[in-house]
Amino acid sequence: MAIAKYCARRLLALLPVLLGITLLAFFLGWLSAGDPAEMVLDQSGDEPPTQEQIEEKRAELGLNDPFHIQYLRWLKNALRGDLGESFYNRRSVSQELLKRLPVTVRLASLAFLLTAAGGILLGLVMALFHGRWLDRLLRATAAVMVSVPGFWLSIFLIGIFAEVLRILPTSGYRGFQSLILPAAAVSCSSVGVTARLTRSAVLTELGRQYAAVASAKGLSGRAVAVRHAFLNSLIPIVTSLGNYFASVLGGSAIAESIFSLNGIGSYAIDAVGRRDYFVIQSYVLLTGTIYVAANLLIDLLYILVNPKIRVGERNGL
Amino acid sequence: MKKRLVSLLLAGLLALSLCSCGGQSADGSGGNDVPDTPAEDPNETRELVLASAADLVPGEGDGYYVGIAAYVWEALINCDDSGQLQPWLATGWSQENGAKEWTIKLREGVSFQDGTAFNADTCIANFERYAKGPFTSTYTTISMDKTCPGLIEIQKVDEYTVKFLFEEPVPAFPEKLSDLGSPMYSPSCFSAETGEVTSMVIGTGPYQVVDHVEDDYALLERFDGYWGEPAKIKTVRIRVITDPETRVSALRSEEVQGLLGYGAMRHLAAKELVEEDSRFTMQPTRSHMTHYIKQNGTQFPFNDVRMRQAVSYAIDREQINETLYGGLLTPAYGLLNYNTIYYSEPQGDFGYDMDKAKELAREVLGDERCPIVMLVAKYRLDRYPFQEEAAYIQQQLKELGLDVEIQILETAAFNEARKNGEFDLALDCHGLMSPADPQSSMSVYMASTGSSNVSHLLGNNDPEVDALFDQVAVELDANNRMELYRQLQQLSAERLPMIPLHYDIDVNVYNSEQIRNFRAEAYDGVAIPAIEWVR
Numbered sequence: 001m002a003i004a005k006y007c008a009r010r011l012l013a014l015l016p017v018l019l020g021i022t023l024l025a026f027f028l029g030w031l032s033a034g035d036p037a038e039m040v041l042d043q044s045g046d047e048p049p050t051q052e053q054i055e056e057k058r059a060e061l062g063l064n065d066p067f068h069i070q071y072l073r074w075l076k077n078a079l080r081g082d083l084g085e086s087f088y089n090r091r092s093v094s095q096e097l098l099k100r101l102p103v104t105v106r107l108a109s110l111a112f113l114l115t116a117a118g119g120i121l122l123g124l125v126m127a128l129f130h131g132r133w134l135d136r137l138l139r140a141t142a143a144v145m146v147s148v149p150g151f152w153l154s155i156f157l158i159g160i161f162a163e164v165l166r167i168l169p170t171s172g173y174r175g176f177q178s179l180i181l182p183a184a185a186v187s188c189s190s191v192g193v194t195a196r197l198t199r200s201a202v203l204t205e206l207g208r209q210y211a212a213v214a215s216a217k218g219l220s221g222r223a224v225a226v227r228h229a230f231l232n233s234l235i236p237i238v239t240s241l242g243n244y245f246a247s248v249l250g251g252s253a254i255a256e257s258i259f260s261l262n263g264i265g266s267y268a269i270d271a272v273g274r275r276d277y278f279v280i281q282s283y284v285l286l287t288g289t290i291y292v293a294a295n296l297l298i299d300l301l302y303i304l305v306n307p308k309i310r311v312g313e314r315n316g317l
Numbered sequence: 318m319k320k321r322l323v324s325l326l327l328a329g330l331l332a333l334s335l336c337s338c339g340g341q342s343a344d345g346s347g348g349n350d351v352p353d354t355p356a357e358d359p360n361e362t363r364e365l366v367l368a369s370a371a372d373l374v375p376g377e378g379d380g381y382y383v384g385i386a387a388y389v390w391e392a393l394i395n396c397d398d399s400g401q402l403q404p405w406l407a408t409g410w411s412q413e414n415g416a417k418e419w420t421i422k423l424r425e426g427v428s429f430q431d432g433t434a435f436n437a438d439t440c441i442a443n444f445e446r447y448a449k450g451p452f453t454s455t456y457t458t459i460s461m462d463k464t465c466p467g468l469i470e471i472q473k474v475d476e477y478t479v480k481f482l483f484e485e486p487v488p489a490f491p492e493k494l495s496d497l498g499s500p501m502y503s504p505s506c507f508s509a510e511t512g513e514v515t516s517m518v519i520g521t522g523p524y525q526v527v528d529h530v531e532d533d534y535a536l537l538e539r540f541d542g543y544w545g546e547p548a549k550i551k552t553v554r555i556r557v558i559t560d561p562e563t564r565v566s567a568l569r570s571e572e573v574q575g576l577l578g579y580g581a582m583r584h585l586a587a588k589e590l591v592e593e594d595s596r597f598t599m600q601p602t603r604s605h606m607t608h609y610i611k612q613n614g615t616q617f618p619f620n621d622v623r624m625r626q627a628v629s630y631a632i633d634r635e636q637i638n639e640t641l642y643g644g645l646l647t648p649a650y651g652l653l654n655y656n657t658i659y660y661s662e663p664q665g666d667f668g669y670d671m672d673k674a675k676e677l678a679r680e681v682l683g684d685e686r687c688p689i690v691m692l693v694a695k696y697r698l699d700r701y702p703f704q705e706e707a708a709y710i711q712q713q714l715k716e717l718g719l720d721v722e723i724q725i726l727e728t729a730a731f732n733e734a735r736k737n738g739e740f741d742l743a744l745d746c747h748g749l750m751s752p753a754d755p756q757s758s759m760s761v762y763m764a765s766t767g768s769s770n771v772s773h774l775l776g777n778n779d780p781e782v783d784a785l786f787d788q789v790a791v792e793l794d795a796n797n798r799m800e801l802y803r804q805l806q807q808l809s810a811e812r813l814p815m816i817p818l819h820y821d822i823d824v825n826v827y828n829s830e831q832i833r834n835f836r837a838e839a840y841d842g843v844a845i846p847a848i849e850w851v852r
Contacts, residue, residue, distance in 0.1 A: 002760075002834045026697055032729070032730075033730045033733035033734070034728070034729025034730060034732060034733050035729075035732075035733075038732065039728070039729060039732070040453065041377075041453055042453070042732075044452060047458050047750075047761070047768065047769075047770055048456065048768050048771075048772035048773070050768070086378070088378045089375075089376060089377040089378030089379075090377060090378060091377060091378075122462045127787050148739045155566075156564045158562075158563060159566065162566055162572075163566050163569045166570050166571075169572060170563050170567045170570055170572055171556075171558050171563045171566075171567060172533060172534070172556060172558070172559075172571075173533070176418075197402045202615065211824055214561050240756070257560055257564065258560045258562070258563055259557055260532075260533070260556075260557060260558045260560065260563065261557055262530075262531070262532050266559075273696075273727055273728055274728075274729070275729050294777075306355075
């Protein structure tokens, strides 16, 4: 019951957050240089439209209305489930997002799995071999993983696995194989971050008294680390992974562009370039919802991870 | 512990290798298939895969819906590689009454891919569609005013003859109908009320689109009822690969057999690829694109022709060509692109001459230095080394007393800055809209009332140029028109309504061990119907 109330409170808090971010995004788009009507009319770049044609298109798209009217109109329609149409191809934004979302979800899921599994495993190994050559080597590896730019890694992976070895495709979405390279590129730096975080959290727990007691009782180092310290160190790791999943679910525009994956990230980037306001708004709405939902999920996971945490308690949620 | 780690690592590698079983066959790539049995014809059984930077089927929102390079639809008249007009869906044309009346003879025995006959009725229905526009497009706008300026009416003379009546003479009417000027679609695929295409385009071309995923691929299948020579390969997939490096990787890995479209591959990269890898061949062909520096001619210092000339003389086009484009381009001194029969080489010495440049600059600036802003559009950088080129120009103009600040802007900001006059120079390129009718391409930039001259603030206002354009618009004699364009070209080199830099080429890189007859045609594309597998 307490959890249900807590969830309801958090979901209610979602509304002002979404209102705030969509208003801000709309305002920034409205302020930014470029006239969407003119861009729609001059797609070839060789035939600038007349001012009359631009005004006609602006009227058609409702761009001559005051800022607050435009925003409220969009908001009213969005509350009814209508996210509007693209200025360019007049296609429904919600349908386009739905069409592209599966690719992004799959990529995000695989990247998340790689990050979670790879990061935690590496972090645990580093903690277990703390101070020895393997720890030093893996720490250096993690530092490199954090530093390598995603776009460079993408090109590198394509060069090795697609061009030379020819075991994975360069681009496009043709099934699970098509996600391996982009997921690896997207998750690389996060694996490094997660590994270092895991190492640090586990080492902190290993320094606590209960760990010393467990060792004194005869438990092996590995058992203390994995069965006790690791589980107690999950809070910060879960937080980090949860935020990471939310961010990658918003679409990895660079990876989608390099690997020609038609996800929501590349959709949003194209829309920003074209000043396709309704697409941008809808993307902000979607990613905002994802972030808030992800944070709620993280908070609920705390209860699972640490049963001592209770909803409503001073030290809990 | 160590053994476990090694085991885990090996297991991971094994899992990865198992995942990759099946390679790239899911997308139908024909690159690494098992060799055919002697009886099979690969043209019938193997899918050709080409890569393009942009979707050849832009779909809704685009006036054409399907690009001309997909060979799905055809126009009444074709402009061939040498710029000559050739019959296509029209077999002949003639004018009367001082080019106020044009009679077009249509090809008989042609049907659209849905079985509808191509005849005078369907031809007129298409022109009625244009009249519902204009329809914007990434290629060019479909507009009745552009194709049929001053049209009074279209008459059906008989089943295969139509007559166009105009208020004023239109000497270049066949040129206006060529290629992108008169796309012929089956009336069943567009709305008679709005003119918008309502389903996949149904044309008369050798291919039809059988499957399409937006921004992913278009699957073309040979149309067996085609009136002309049938396409060699039955199935062609045009994949959209937006990233230039990834496109090259797809070619190297043989996921695709060729690259098509302008800007499919950077020139230098193409040259290096074919030099280092014998599988690949480049077939460079003249492009309709020209690179320019577009000045803000409404303000100092580029409202002075001497300053524009100084900039032109200060730029070593050969040096840029050799260093950044592998020597593949052609230095340009005249505004009109070389991919038209009306092209002429300007007479005079317009090549690199820094001394002359400095002298002209000193006449305008004196001993003062002048800060200027040069814009570069970010989206061009994928296709051209404009950033490096801008840096070179910046160095050269420093010697003239011009301190150049380079601003690389994304499209909307670039357009806005240009519109508001917040620039002095812009490094850009654009295409010749119609090789057969260069008047529209030239006049928009050179004529004082030209739309681009006005909106891009080029500041051109030359009565002599305007008079020449007025003459060419009504000139019936082909030789006289040629002479008028020669004069316009000469004036463009001397007075620099824009500063031309290079005439571009399409690199057309393909895997010559797998396919042949890969040659450029049809506006930014290749002659897909002619391509066949090497057996």
